[in-house]
Amino acid sequence: MRFNTLNRCRAICLSAIVLVVGISASHSYASAEPTLTLKDAVAQTLERNPQLYQYTFATEMFEARKQIHSLRPAIELELEMENFAGTGDTQGFDGAETTLLLSSVIEMGGKRKARMSLVDARINKNHWEQQAATLDVLGQLAQLFIEGLATQANIDLANNSLNLSRSLFRAVQTRAKRGATSEAEVMRAQAAVTRAELQLAALTARLKRQKVLMVRFWGDTLPTFNRLNANLFEFGKNESFDQLYARIKTSPSLQVFASDARIKDAEVTLARASGRSDITWRAGVRRFEDTGDSALTAGLSMPLFATKRxxxxxxxxxxxxxxxxxxxxxxxxxxxxxxxxxxSLRNQNMDAVMKMEDTAIPALEKAFQLTKKAYENGRYRYQDLVAAQEELLAAKQALIDAATNVQISQVLIEQLTGASLSQ
Incomplete structure (x- = not known):
């Protein structure tokens, strides 16, 4: 199903979310297996998300009300008969008086225009609410996409950890065969391999859950992709806080308040217009049966003290x-x-990513290799090698966490401002 009524807000929504902090598609897995990009996820959500379609019905309702309120007061046809079926001269219909009247109301104070202005203001508010809701939905989608990317990165890290644990286990076994280490260390190394396998299995299961949660945004229940295609560590440009804050004042969330103000202005105008008394007019023809004569009749009426009331x-x-x-x-x-x-969190975590990539992780990788070589030569203990491995893995985990925080912070920035930093 295509929700064509969402077209008018697609531009702002796509520019606000599709290029979330430069999360661009990664080509590493493009030919290997089915993948999903954030752009594709957003497009499918805009086309098929049930939550966004409710605003279509609201728009149709307001348009129908506008059509109703644009109508002028109806003209009424009235037939009156007097002095019949009585006694004496009024027996039967010989003395009857029959009057045929047309009547209507002349609205004063611009009531019709005020009613239509009120409906127009509500249509405008519904439009901005639709855009704000779309940004919220796409923000939730983008955050889940980023969390999925983080899980993928953690799976890669868990595979790395498993390979390191297996390599360490083999090294411990080799030393144990030479009698250079105890059987207890072999058991500990084997247990470390099992823990790494369990961690990898848990992360794989988490990614499956995240993919199922993701496809619900476009009404599916089973994912048709194997991997999310994006780069968690690619960020957009930096902008000053003042530049971002200036955009908030034109964002959909604040435009809803502006629409509310326009609605209240229209309600004030309508209330004042309602204080002007309408004029009811009548005009018709009266026939006297006893003489066979006819005469015109007319009348005007209006309520008193309507303004005070x-x-x-x-x-x-x-x-x-x-x-x-x-x-x-x-x-x-x-x-x-x-x-x-x-x-602030985005800048803080971007700085952390830069320092981890440039300094901490290269130093810990070199330290681990030196420690491993020294352990194989019998100069370091098993605990020293395990500590070096854990420090390296902890630093890589901190790098993933910091990059994830950068991306999630940017999603929030784009939701608040209604514009993409990378646009």
């Missing part, structure tokens, strides 16, 4: 309108705090 409605509408302003200010302050937190 409507003051409460106007005051209530104005109070609600003023409350919107303070709610928007409060929301802007909360968005400012969230944006700064995400921006």
């Amino acid at each position: 409507n003051r409460g409605e106007v005051k209530a509408a104005l109070a609600e309108r003023n409350a919107i302003q303070y709610a928007r200010q409060d929301s802007l302050l909360r968005l400012h705090a969230k944006l700064f937190e995400a921006w």
Whole structure:
């Protein structure tokens, strides 16, 4: 099913989420197995996500209401008969008076225009709510995609850990055969291999769960891909906090408040217009059966003191309108705090990734190789080799965690600002 009504918000949503922090497709696995890119996941979600389709029905409802409110007051046809079926001269229909009337209302104060303006404001709000909801859904999808990428990276790390544990186990066995180490160390090394195998199995199962959670965004139950195709360690450009904060003021979440304000303005206008009394008119023909004569009849009527009776409605509408302003200010302050937190965490973790890649991990890899060689030559203990291996694996795990935090922070930034840093 194609949800064509989502087309008008696709541009902002695609530009905001598809290129999440430069998470570009990796070509390493393009020909080896079925893969999924974030761009494909977003496109399928926009096409088939049931949660986003509800706004289509809301739009249709408001359009129907606008059509109703655009109608002018109906003209009524009225037939009256008097002085019949009585006594004396009014027996039967000889003395009857029959009147045929047309009547309607002349709306004063621009009520029809005010009603249509109110519906237009609600349509506008629904449009921005649709975009905000779409950004939220795509943000959840992008975060799950990133978590899946992190799990894939952890699986690669777990495979590395398993290979190291098996290599260490073989080295311990070799030394034990020479009598250079105890049987207890062989058992410990074997247990380390088992733990690494269990860790790999747990991560593989987690990725399967994450893939099932991911495909629900476009209404599927079973994934048709084997691997997520993206680079967890590729980030977009840095922007200043002031530049990002300026974008928040035009983001869909704040545009909803602006739409609320327009709705309240329209309600105030409608309340004031309702205070203007409408004029009811009547015009018709009256026939006198006893003489056979006819005469025209006409009349006007309007309620008195309608403005005074409507003051409460106007005051209530104005109070609600003023409350919107303070709610928007409060929301802007909360968005400012969230944006700064995400921006700060992104920069912090990007710095951590850079230092881990450039300094810590190369040093620990060299230290591990030196320790392993020294252990094989009998100069280091088993505990020294295990410690060097664990330090190296912990540093690589910290690198994955930091990169994941960068990407998730950027997803939040793009949700808040409604724009992609890489665009």
